[in-house]
Amino acid sequence: MRTHLREIERTAKICNRLGLHARAAGKLRNLAAQYQCMIKLVKGRLEVDAKSILGIMALEAAKGAELIIRAWGEDSEQAVAAICRLIADKFGEEE
Amino acid sequence: MAEQRRNLKIEGIAASEGIVAGRAYVMSKVHLPAHQRKIPPEQAPLEVKRLREAVAAAVAELEGIKNELDRHNAREPFFIIDAHLLLMQDEVLWKEVEQLIAEELVNAEWALRRVINKWMKVFDSLSDEYLRERGHDVDIVGERILAKLIGHKEKDFSQIQEPVIVVAPDLRPDQTAQMLFSKILGFATDIGSRTSHTAIVARSLGIPAVVGLENVSRQVEDGDLVILDGIDGVVLVSPDKEMCAHYQRKKARFDALNKLLEDFATPPSITQDGFKLQLSANLEILDEIKFVKKYGAEGVGLYRTEYLYLDRNVLPNEDEHFENYRKLAEAVSPGEAVIRTFDLGGDKFSSQLKLAPEMNPALGLRAIRFCLRSPEIFKAQIRGILRASAFGKIQVMFPFISGLEEVLEAKRILKQAMEELDREGVKFDSAIPLGIMVEVPGAALTADRLAEEVDFFSIGTNDLIQYVLAIDRVNEYVSYLYQPLHPAVLWMIKRVVEAGHRAGIRVAMCGEMAGDPLFLPVLVGMKFDQLSMHARTIPMVRKVLRGLKASELEPMVDELMKMSTAEQIRSFLQARVEKEWRDAYHLELGDVEAGGETIICSRTDR
Numbered sequence: 092m093r094t095h096l097r098e099i100e101r102t103a104k105i106c107n108r109l110g111l112h113a114r115a116a117g118k119l120r121n122l123a124a125q126y127q128c129m130i131k132l133v134k135g136r137l138e139v140d141a142k143s144i145l146g147i148m149a150l151e152a153a154k155g156a157e158l159i160i161r162a163w164g165e166d167s168e169q170a171v172a173a174i175c176r177l178i179a180d181k182f183g184e185e186e
Numbered sequence: 187m188a189e190q191r192r193n194l195k196i197e198g199i200a201a202s203e204g205i206v207a208g209r210a211y212v213m214s215k216v217h218l219p220a221h222q223r224k225i226p227p228e229q230a231p232l233e234v235k236r237l238r239e240a241v242a243a244a245v246a247e248l249e250g251i252k253n254e255l256d257r258h259n260a261r262e263p264f265f266i267i268d269a270h271l272l273l274m275q276d277e278v279l280w281k282e283v284e285q286l287i288a289e290e291l292v293n294a295e296w297a298l299r300r301v302i303n304k305w306m307k308v309f310d311s312l313s314d315e316y317l318r319e320r321g322h323d324v325d326i327v328g329e330r331i332l333a334k335l336i337g338h339k340e341k342d343f344s345q346i347q348e349p350v351i352v353v354a355p356d357l358r359p360d361q362t363a364q365m366l367f368s369k370i371l372g373f374a375t376d377i378g379s380r381t382s383h384t385a386i387v388a389r390s391l392g393i394p395a396v397v398g399l400e401n402v403s404r405q406v407e408d409g410d411l412v413i414l415d416g417i418d419g420v421v422l423v424s425p426d427k428e429m430c431a432h433y434q435r436k437k438a439r440f441d442a443l444n445k446l447l448e449d450f451a452t453p454p455s456i457t458q459d460g461f462k463l464q465l466s467a468n469l470e471i472l473d474e475i476k477f478v479k480k481y482g483a484e485g486v487g488l489y490r491t492e493y494l495y496l497d498r499n500v501l502p503n504e505d506e507h508f509e510n511y512r513k514l515a516e517a518v519s520p521g522e523a524v525i526r527t528f529d530l531g532g533d534k535f536s537s538q539l540k541l542a543p544e545m546n547p548a549l550g551l552r553a554i555r556f557c558l559r560s561p562e563i564f565k566a567q568i569r570g571i572l573r574a575s576a577f578g579k580i581q582v583m584f585p586f587i588s589g590l591e592e593v594l595e596a597k598r599i600l601k602q603a604m605e606e607l608d609r610e611g612v613k614f615d616s617a618i619p620l621g622i623m624v625e626v627p628g629a630a631l632t633a634d635r636l637a638e639e640v641d642f643f644s645i646g647t648n649d650l651i652q653y654v655l656a657i658d659r660v661n662e663y664v665s666y667l668y669q670p671l672h673p674a675v676l677w678m679i680k681r682v683v684e685a686g687h688r689a690g691i692r693v694a695m696c697g698e699m700a701g702d703p704l705f706l707p708v709l710v711g712m713k714f715d716q717l718s719m720h721a722r723t724i725p726m727v728r729k730v731l732r733g734l735k736a737s738e739l740e741p742m743v744d745e746l747m748k749m750s751t752a753e754q755i756r757s758f759l760q761a762r763v764e765k766e767w768r769d770a771y772h773l774e775l776g777d778v779e780a781g782g783e784t785i786i787c788s789r790t791d792r
Contacts, residue, residue: 145324
């Protein structure tokens with residue numbers, strides 16, 4: 092099923108102080124929800140849906156954690172780029 | 187049965203001030219039943235529809251609560267309600283439930299319960315304590331939706347017709363907040379502490395509450411007459427007439443006193459002849475910051491940081507320290523806040539530092555001694571404090587200093603942290619004022635030397651008295667010897683003030699002695715610069731201060747220093763309160779029950 096959809100994969104490093112705590116997780120989830128494509132976050136052996144706040148929090152991604160962002164669908168490229176930007180921007184949290 | 191509970195007194199923790207009486211409204215916490223039911227395949231879409239409707243109804247209910255809270259300007263519990271709303275909007279969660287309904291052909295209730303349990307398990311296994319607690323939120327959300335599914339009506343506070351006192355094992359912060367616009371007079375719970383969310387919400391809304399009563403939800407029955415004393419943390423079940431009368435008076439007195447003291451909830455803090463004394467607040471937790479404004483505290487004279495370390499498995503990191511202190515700095519601005527580095531060990535418990543048991547913890551490895559032995563833990567806090575100093579007026583204070591070497595060593599670490607931050611290009615206040623607690627006799631006696639190395643002293647009387655008089659405050663057999671007015675104690679305090687002033691530095695007092703109006707004339711006479719105390723005692727101390735004359739008090743202190751016992755000094759002061767300082771100390775409470783009462787200002791902090 093997935094193969095004939097456009098699949099994008101990129102790696103990002105969590106660099107905000109608090110990691111993917113509730114607030115950052117909420118922001119990531121809200122961003123992911125704006126896209127049609129399916130988006131998964133992978134950390135180690137864990138894979139969760141980027142549109143699920145529960146899933147994101149359960150990743151327990153602290154500062155320094157590496158995430159793989161994987162997306163399939165029409166707007167997958169934009170979605171992955173936007174998520175990587177959010178992570179690199181430290182979720183807009185001031186340092 | 188009711189007879190057995192006559193005048194039953196249950197002691198707990200005072201979570202929010204006030205005294206109320208009323209019938210008990212007992213809530214018991216049981217998980218709602220979710221029975222498994224097999225369904226025929228054609229019914230699956232119907233179950234999915236039921237689930238969706240239940241979720242929508244639960245969301246609407248929470249939105250409703252939120253709007254109502256907003257209307258009442260009670261936004262403290264928003265953070266928790268928003269977190270629950272976010273969970274309810276988690277499509278992935280509901281898709282999992284739908285999938286279970288369709289694949290296993292079970293009813294919505296059963297599928298929901300299984301998915302919720304699964305996620306609670308996932309969160310339970312996390313190592314981050316904060317994230318682990320989110321499992322509790324998942325549970326609450328699941329219960330709310332389950333309630334909609336099975337048509338269970340939670341005992342709804344808005345339906346209560348008569349004023350009642352809620353008695354429950356535990357309450358959620360949003361439930362607590364709803365009490366604001368219901369007929370609930372106050373609440374009593376089995377669990378909780380002064381710093382639990384429910385207690386904080388109760389205080390911020392002014393709902394009297396007693397928590398940590400252990401068994402109250404089983405000891406009290408629906409309809410029992412109950413008196414809730416949120417001042418002393420007591421619940422009285424089925425009180426008799428006399429007990430009721432006693433509490434009526436206590437309540438009237440409390441209300442009248444608060445009303446009168448409103449006039450003194452703003453600076454200046456000054457004697458009749460113009461001697462200024464800075465009255466600042468001691469804070470236990472950050473949420474108490476609102477009382478700084480409410481009671482007109484002039485800054486924060488002691489921010490205890492131990493709570494950041496307690497009840498957790500991992501030590502707070504630098505960022506947590508920073509976040510916490512930055513909020514403090516911003517909230518207290520334009521005033522200043524003195525942050526005391528952690529005083530752990532001794533009588534304070536720490537779950538994660540795993541200190542070996544000591545024979546004499548009060549004299550053992552604690553506070554600055556522990557910090558200097560574990561510089562990494564210490565430095566995380568120091569760096570957090572320094573970073574926060576870029577956001578407001580922060581001062582740093584080291585506890586339990588016993589001699590000069592410790593001051594120099596602590597300063598060396600502080601300097602190191604500053605150099606690191608400089609290299610990293612992080613902003614901080616390079617002139618951050620640095621002070622020490624003077625609470626060990628050795629420090630008090632060498633105050634002259636120490637004064638040259640620091641910007642301020644703060645005398646911690648609780649410990650100082652304990653060590654000067656060699657008494658264990660919590661040992662009931664010797665606690666009568668705990669005498670703040672003991673000549674040796676006064677002599678030592680006076681010496682510290684003089685040493686500080688000779689070196690031109692500020693001298694403060696932050697122990698319980700600072701908040702007792704009876705001692706105020708002595709402290710003014712000794713020319714203290716600052717007294718720091720529980721914020722709510724500030725108006726009373728300020729009232730007394732405004733009635734005193736500093737010029738009379740300096741010679742009075744000289745008189746006191748010639749006396750031989752604490753008792754002589756106390757009687758002397760009390761006689762003055764009765765005669766010469768009547769106006770300063772007396773408060774006319776006016777119509778308390780039987781027409782008028784005058785009280786003498788005395789310590790209100792417990």
